[in-house]
Amino acid sequence: MEYLKKTFRWFGPEFGVTLNDVRQLGVEGIVAACQDVPLGEIWSVEAIVSLKNEIEVHDMEWSVVESVNVHTAIKYGLPERDRYIANYIQTLRNLAQNDIRVVCYNFMQLIDWTRTDLDHKLPNGASALLYDPIAAAAFDLYILKREGAERTYDAATLKKTRIYFEGLDAVGRKNLEEAILAGMPGSRKLIALDEFKKNHATVLQISKAQLQENLAYFLKAIIPEAEKLGVKMAIHPDDPPFSVFGVPRIASNYEELKFILDACPSPSNGLTFCSGSLGASGGNDLVKIIEDFGDKVHFIHLRNVARQDDGSFYEAEHLNGSVPIEKVMRAIVLEQKKRKENTSGIIRIPMRPDHGHVLLDDMKRQDDFYCGYSLVGRAMGLMQLSGLEKGIREGLNI
Template identity: 75%
Template sequence: MDYLKRTFRWFGPEFGVSLADIRQLGVEGIVAACQQVPLGEVWPVATIAALKSEIEEHGMEWSVVESVNIHTAIKYGLPERDFYIANYIQTLKNLAKNGIYDVCYNFMQLIDWTRTDLDFILPTGASALRYSPISAAAFDLFILKRENAKESYPVEAYNEAKAYFDGLTDAGKKKLEESILAGMPGSRKLIALEDFKTNHATVLKIDKKQLQDNLSYFLNAIIPEAEKIGVRMAVHPDDPPFSVFGVPRIVSNYEEIKFLLECCPSPSNGLTFCSGSLGASASNDLVKIIEDFGDKIHFIHLRNVARSDDGSFYEAEHLGGSVEIDKVMKAIVEQQQKRYSNGNGVVSIPMRPDHGHVLLDDKKRQNEFYSGYSLIGRAMGLAQLSGLEKGIRLGLNI
């Protein structure tokens, strides 16, 4: 039975990691996107082919697209959404023409993920990404200045956030702002605070049900077309999996995943299983999600988080933290065994180590990387996960 397909996300050589570097890690596939194409426009066949060729010249395949980003008109249900949906479908067709069939995407309304510290120093001296609810509240209350935000926090939390913010230097306040506005992978450009405020004000007017309806509308438009051409769509969970800045989450737990898979049933409507995003909430049963939705998992992100009782978390090493990653891997391998036995679905599911600590020589070129995407930290994660997978297979005698 095939092992998980070892993949690695690559943003391009300008982000400190080359394809030649990645090839040395024993990686089979690259996870990449045509990031130079503006949001909402069709990815040209030639642009896709050029990137595919560049990857193949280094002895690897382009395994997964991450991401074909979704225009805000679709997320917000604006009148022009059908135009952007048509463009999205054409992009999927152009990918299929190039033999690329796995597409990761997300439906997060503001930014792809939220962290309040991009350089949290660990006891080892390595650094990691961290989320603090008090820091997030301080941004919400005193930088974003969301209307009526104060009423959404308990008095104790408000006072703690105010004391924290008042204690920051101007540089500290700037660092907090930049950490949050950096949540768009593949770009060095921070989201402008005024643009963030504008989008935030718009999405606050849309309730959770409407956001889910907008997702359903999108899926029911694209999935039938994706199924015709063999493309597998894999939604990434919201990160973190709870409301931030008053914005509802719609892909953050078992019931929400169930909704999106059932609103448009199809082999092409699937999930990117991310142990870190889902694992940031102690209420998520990751093994049950794999067991119940395993046949719809088209792509896997594996990382770990260390949760605290106050709601904060930092990204731990891949085999450490609060997520029982051994049980997660065992459930994934058992899902592979099921696919192998019944002949239904891809057995060699693409998997990548998600994020990684900044350590060793990577510290000397930390500013070259996109946050979370150092080379050595992810290489260590890949080695740990590969060893864990092999050990579990030996234990199951498969």
């Protein structure tokens, strides 16, 4: 039985983690994107070939594109969206021409993920990413100053939030603002607060139903073309999987994922299964999602989160947290077995460790890598997950 394909996200030559570093970890495939192409523009064949060659010269393959980002005109349903959809399809053609056929993307508004502390200290001395709902509410009420925001929180939360924010000094308030505005993987550049406010005001005018319709419109345009090209599209869940700053979520639970898959039924319309994003909500049954939608899982992100009683969560060690990672891995292995028996789908599903603690030598080189993408922390996660997979296979005799 073939194992999951071990992959690692890499952000290009400007990223402090090099391909020489990565190939020492037993990684087979790189998860990458043409970072320098402006949002919505076509990825040229030349840009794709250049990046592919750079990866292959280090004896690895470009396994997954993460991400061909979706232009805001598409997300918001603006008149110019068809032009950007046409560009997106041409990018898929150029990728397929170079035999790159798994594309991760997301449909999140504003930012790709939301955390309130990028350097949460753990008892063992390492640090992790943290989401605290009180800190998020403080940003919403006192920094973003969303109109009517106070009506969306109960009295107890409003009181806790006021006490929390008043207890922050100028540095603490700045750190909170920067943590929120840093939610774009692959960049050290913060989103400008004015730009964030402008986009936020736009999104608040769009209902959840309309956002879902905009996503369905996008899928109905690109999926038939992707199927012709043999490209597997894999949407990433919303992170976190619940509304933040009043913005609806449309890819955060079983029902929403089913809507996406039903919007344009096709082998090419699939999912990136992210155990951390989905696992941040105790209401998500991750094993059921794999069992019911397993044939549509084209890419896997594995990480763990530790959910707290106050609604906060931090990114835990890959094998320890609120996500039942052993059960999740077992369900994935059984899905692979099913695919092999049915001779359908990608059997060696690409999997990468998602995020990682900052520990050991990572602490000396934090300016070299992007938030969440340390080298040693992710390497440890990959080794833990690889051992878990091997143990489960032995137990199932697969």
